[in-house]
Amino acid sequence: xxxNHIKIAWRNIRKSKVLSGIHIFGxxxxxxxxxxxxxxxxxxxSFDNFHANKDRIGLLxxxxxxxxGLRYSSTASTPFAPSLKSELPDIEQISRYYNSGIVLRQGxxxxxxxxxxxxxxxxxxxxxxxxxxxxxxxxxxxxxxxDEIMANNLFGHTDVVGKQIEAYLDGAWExxxxxxxxxxxxxxxxxxxxxxxxxxxxxxxxxQIDNWxxxxxxxxxxxxxxxxxNDAFTNTARAFMQLYYKNSSDMLKRDGAVADKNGxxxxxxxxxLDSYHLNELGLGxxxxxxxxxxxxxxxxxxxxxxxxxFINLSLANSLTRNREIGTRKTLxxxxxxxxxxxxxxxxxxCIIALVIGLGLTWLALxxxxxxxxxxxxxxxxxxxxxxxxxxxxxxVITLIAGGYPAWHIARINIIQTLKGTANIRSGLLRxxxxxLQFSIAIVLIVATIVVSSQLNFLNNRPxxxxxxxxxxxxxxxxxxAERALSQMRIELTAQPWVGGVSASDVNIGxxxxxxxxxxxxxxxxxxxxxxxxxxxxxxxxxxxxxIKLVAGRDFDRAFSTDTxxxxxxxxxxxxxGGVNDVIGKSIEIDGNPRVIGVxxxxxxxxxxxRVNPLTLSVxxxxxxxxxxxxxxxxxxxxxxxxxxxxxxxxxxPKASVSPSYLDENTQNLYRNEQRFSRIVISAALIAIAxxxxxxxxxxxxxxxxxxxxxxxxxxLGSSIAGIVLLLSKDFVKLVILAFALAAPLSWWMMKxxxxxxxxxxxxxxxxxxxxxxxxxxxxxxTVSFKAVQAARANPVDSxxxx
Numbered sequence: 001x002x003x004n005h006i007k008i009a010w011r012n013i014r015k016s017k018v019l020s021g022i023h024i025f026g027x028x029x030x031x032x033x034x035x036x037x038x039x040x041x042x043x044x045x046s047f048d049n050f051h052a053n054k055d056r057i058g059l060l061x062x063x064x065x066x067x068x069g070l071r072y073s074s075t076a077s078t079p080f081a082p083s084l085k086s087e088l089p090d091i092e093q094i095s096r097y098y099n100s101g102i103v104l105r106q107g108x109x110x111x112x113x114x115x116x117x118x119x120x121x122x123x124x125x126x127x128x129x130x131x132x133x134x135x136x137x138x139x140x141x142x143x144x145x146x147d148e149i150m151a152n153n154l155f156g157h158t159d160v161v162g163k164q165i166e167a168y169l170d171g172a173w174e175x176x177x178x179x180x181x182x183x184x185x186x187x188x189x190x191x192x193x194x195x196x197x198x199x200x201x202x203x204x205x206x207x208q209i210d211n212w213x214x215x216x217x218x219x220x221x222x223x224x225x226x227x228x229x230n231d232a233f234t235n236t237a238r239a240f241m242q243l244y245y246k247n248s249s250d251m252l253k254r255d256g257a258v259a260d261k262n263g264x265x266x267x268x269x270x271x272x273l274d275s276y277h278l279n280e281l282g283l284g285x286x287x288x289x290x291x292x293x294x295x296x297x298x299x300x301x302x303x304x305x306x307x308x309x310f311i312n313l314s315l316a317n318s319l320t321r322n323r324e325i326g327t328r329k330t331l332x333x334x335x336x337x338x339x340x341x342x343x344x345x346x347x348x349x350c351i352i353a354l355v356i357g358l359g360l361t362w363l364a365l366x367x368x369x370x371x372x373x374x375x376x377x378x379x380x381x382x383x384x385x386x387x388x389x390x391x392x393x394x395x396v397i398t399l400i401a402g403g404y405p406a407w408h409i410a411r412i413n414i415i416q417t418l419k420g421t422a423n424i425r426s427g428l429l430r431x432x433x434x435x436l437q438f439s440i441a442i443v444l445i446v447a448t449i450v451v452s453s454q455l456n457f458l459n460n461r462p463x464x465x466x467x468x469x470x471x472x473x474x475x476x477x478x479x480x481a482e483r484a485l486s487q488m489r490i491e492l493t494a495q496p497w498v499g500g501v502s503a504s505d506v507n508i509g510x511x512x513x514x515x516x517x518x519x520x521x522x523x524x525x526x527x528x529x530x531x532x533x534x535x536x537x538x539x540x541x542x543x544x545x546x547i548k549l550v551a552g553r554d555f556d557r558a559f560s561t562d563t564x565x566x567x568x569x570x571x572x573x574x575x576x577g578g579v580n581d582v583i584g585k586s587i588e589i590d591g592n593p594r595v596i597g598v599x600x601x602x603x604x605x606x607x608x609x610r611v612n613p614l615t616l617s618v619x620x621x622x623x624x625x626x627x628x629x630x631x632x633x634x635x636x637x638x639x640x641x642x643x644x645x646x647x648x649x650x651x652x653p654k655a656s657v658s659p660s661y662l663d664e665n666t667q668n669l670y671r672n673e674q675r676f677s678r679i680v681i682s683a684a685l686i687a688i689a690x691x692x693x694x695x696x697x698x699x700x701x702x703x704x705x706x707x708x709x710x711x712x713x714x715x716l717g718s719s720i721a722g723i724v725l726l727l728s729k730d731f732v733k734l735v736i737l738a739f740a741l742a743a744p745l746s747w748w749m750m751k752x753x754x755x756x757x758x759x760x761x762x763x764x765x766x767x768x769x770x771x772x773x774x775x776x777x778x779x780x781x782t783v784s785f786k787a788v789q790a791a792r793a794n795p796v797d798s799x800x801x802x
Contacts, residue, residue, distance in 0.1 A: 434734045
């Protein structure tokens with residue numbers, strides 16, 4: 001029986017090549033797209049799941065609500081972690097986590113490493129795969145842990161436990177003992193590094209050991225409890241916070257902050273490790289937790305469009321098989337057998353589409369990984385969970401797309417089918433599915449227009465400085481930063497195309513070293529707490545970045561006292577009494593510097609945030625510079641950056657990170673949005689293509705049933721344009737209804753998405769109209785192609801059989 005069903009199904013598929021092809025390719029493209037989106041979503045949701053005790057691990061963070069709104073911070077002071085562990089018995093293990101690159105030396109080999117300073121408990125909290133050594137590898141203060149890549153770079157092999165290497169720390173080479181070698185970190189690890197050193201080796205550790213004001217690192221804990229309960233932990237930590245953070249709480253209360261439900265002005269919380277990669281608090285990696293679910297939703301919608309096509313075409317084509325079904329019933333075929341036969345045909349189509357779809361996924365995966373910056377592979381589909389999900393979805397697709405039409409067709413009345421008068425009442429369902437298809441396509445097109453417009457806005461909005469033709473050079477470790485800047489000034493001053501050279505401890509945007517840092521200080525000013533971001537810069541910073549000075553003067557080498565002076569932006573000036581009154585005032589941070597000038601507000605952070613108060617200092621004793629900025633005047637950007645890099649290599653032969661333009665750096669701030677944009681654009685194109693494929697097939701079937709009507713109309717004098725309009729208007733009506741349904745939904749969705757940005761475009765009516773117009777034109781062209789062909793046919797050919 002099954003063998004017979006398959007033979008008949010294959011015969012029918014070959015007989016209806018065009019319709020079968022549309023069935024197969026529409027569904028295969030949907031399966032390929034959905035598979036790529038599924039792999040992406042599962043990868044995003046898999047971050048940090050390889051840690052054995054992930055349910056007990058969390059990131060500590062502080063929550064306050066000053067007048068400016070809710071604020072979450074995960075930076076802590078040096079004495080915080082040891083004090084907390086001694087006070088809270090539920091904390092089984094704790095580790096500080098400070099990011100700072102170092103240079104390692106083995107013989108004549110030097111390599112810059114992405115290093116983290118951590119405590120001895122770090123390797124016991126997390127379950128990073130070890131090649132050699134164990135979780136006690138950081139018990140010794142002079143121990144160092146390498147990953148296998150760094151071990152191979154330095155020694156050429158990984159059997160290096162017990163060997164000595166040198167690390168450049170605080171301006172001197174220090175000998176360290178390799179105590180463990182880790183395997184290459186999994187690609188779904190939120191925490192990334194090449195090396196680990198004890199936190200006590202951190203620069204300025206001794207000076208900050210009892211300093212509760214300087215906060216510069218994160219803290220992770222593993223609880224004794226089987227699972228993190230944030231509310232319970234916050235209640236347990238209240239006594240600790242009231243003891244050690246009383247001054248902070250008092251200042252927040254004085255300055256108008258809002259207390260939480262427990263009456264606390266500052267509270268301690270735990271962010272579970274599961275939420276470190278994706279969370280709404282802006283902590284950790286800080287991606288949107290909705291991102292993977294949006295991907296799965298888009299995948300589901302594209303599969304829905306393909307299934308809708310399948311159902312529509314099966315029902316529309318059913319009338320051509322009336323006599324076949326009637327004959328089978330007359331010869332004793334039961335409804336169950338007919339359903340089995342028709343469903344087998346649909347199942348065979350689905351299996352072919354599945355094979356082709358997976359093949360397309362495999363072919364597209366490398367290109368997808370390159371464009372989306374992922375490392376996905378097809379083997380991820382063979383995990384037990386993925387296999388179950390994949391099998392379940394495929395069964396549901398075949399039951400809905402193939403089973404429902406088969407059941408519907410098999411129930412047709414025998415006499416009507418034999419007479420050829422049977423009519424399946426599926427018009428409402430067919431039209432409803434078509435409307436939903438195009439509604440989904442329109443929503444995705446609107447999203448494409450809005451996201452693209454917002455990204456264009458972010459890339460072109462004035463930032464308060466001139467990012468064009470400015471090169472950023474990461475200085476790195478292993479070289480004296482001040483000497484490097486001095487040499488670069490000497491080398492570059494001789495070049496006629498150089499317009500300015502300066503430096504800072506903070507990059508603008510995200511350069512090729514991937515680092516983004518901020519420093520924030522708080523101090524009392526006239527009886528209230530004032531917070532400011534802080535940047536150590538060098539002379540000529542304003543000139544090099546073309547930042548406007550609105551009051552006072554710039555730093556000047558002629559004034560030796562300028563190392564004890566600061567520039568502030570307008571936001572900071574407003575906190576201190578206004579632009580006109582702040583010049584000459586002193587602020588209580590690191591030596592009470594005096595304000596000598598006020599600069600215009602510029603976006604030193606991304607455009608998700610409004611410009612915050614900022615203080616600039618040229619004092620070399622506060623922070624060391626880490627980036628050199630070079631303004632160039634050139635018509636050949638690629639050649640110029642190569643020249644700058646060549647000069648930099650002369651100054652620092654061991655430089656490992658290439659320079660980049662600030663234009664590139666600022667665009668890198670929106671990688672997630674760019675990735676989201678590419679996915680939405682691709683999904684919109686595929687959705688509209690599959691919808692139009694189904695529309696074309698529906699038009700084909702409809703026109704084939706109206707061939708004689710078209711012939712009669714032509715004989716009676718109807719024009720080609722009139723016939724095309726007649727055949728097209730019903731389909732265009734469906735698209736217009738889809739637009740009416742999709743417009744308010746897409747408006748609301750994109751309004752919500754834009755709220756994530758402090759600076760964003762305004763939604764305009766033309767965005768919706770453009771999406772609707774594009775969809776209607778595409779649908780009209782799709783239908784008109786076949787309609788014109790039918791209208792131009794010779795009526796004799798369609799009427800001669802009568």
